[in-house]
Amino acid sequence: MINLIKPLCILFPIASLSASAYELRECTPITSNSPAEARYFIKCLDTNIETLERERTIWINKIVMDMEELEEDTGNTQLLPIIRRSLKHKDNYIEDTCRWRYLHKMPNSTKAAIAYKECKIRLYQRHIEDLKLRY
Incomplete structure (x- = not known):
């Protein structure tokens, strides 16, 4: 699960969240059966996943910090456990x-890895958009 602790190193990026625009690399799809081309494409997808994980962590930490502050101000202790549970789920x-998309493409491990990574990218992007919504 994502670390929900407020490390000091992420406080600076939170200040610029309104203009937050992560940039994903353009990954050239595989056009041949070349293992080198597949390896390059998969590494490109991995780079995009890492970028999205960082962006997602920033937004999660912002929400948790905002809710901790709200909890201190109002005494409402119900929000944080629900937020943490929803993030875990x-x-x-x-x-x-x-994972099921990966298993569906097996035994072709290259296609399976690509399906898994593209799925993660798509779902991380959607989750980031949800996290950005006003509350």
Whole structure:
């Protein structure tokens, strides 16, 4: 599960969240059966997943920090446990959804890895958009 602790190193990026625009690399799809081309494409997808994981972590930490502040101000202790539970369930959903897509493409491990990584990218993007919504 994603670390929900407020490390100091992420406080700076939170200040610029309104203009937050992560940039994903353009990954050239595989056009041949070349292992080198497949390896390059999969590495490109991995880079995009890492970018999205960082962006997602920033937004999650922002929400948790905002809710901790709200909890201190209002005494409402119900929000954080629900938020943490929803994040845990979202992580499980993403992993399981992408895993069955991976297994569906087996025994071709290259196609399976690509299906898994493209699924993660798509679901991370959707989750980031959800996290950006005003509350």
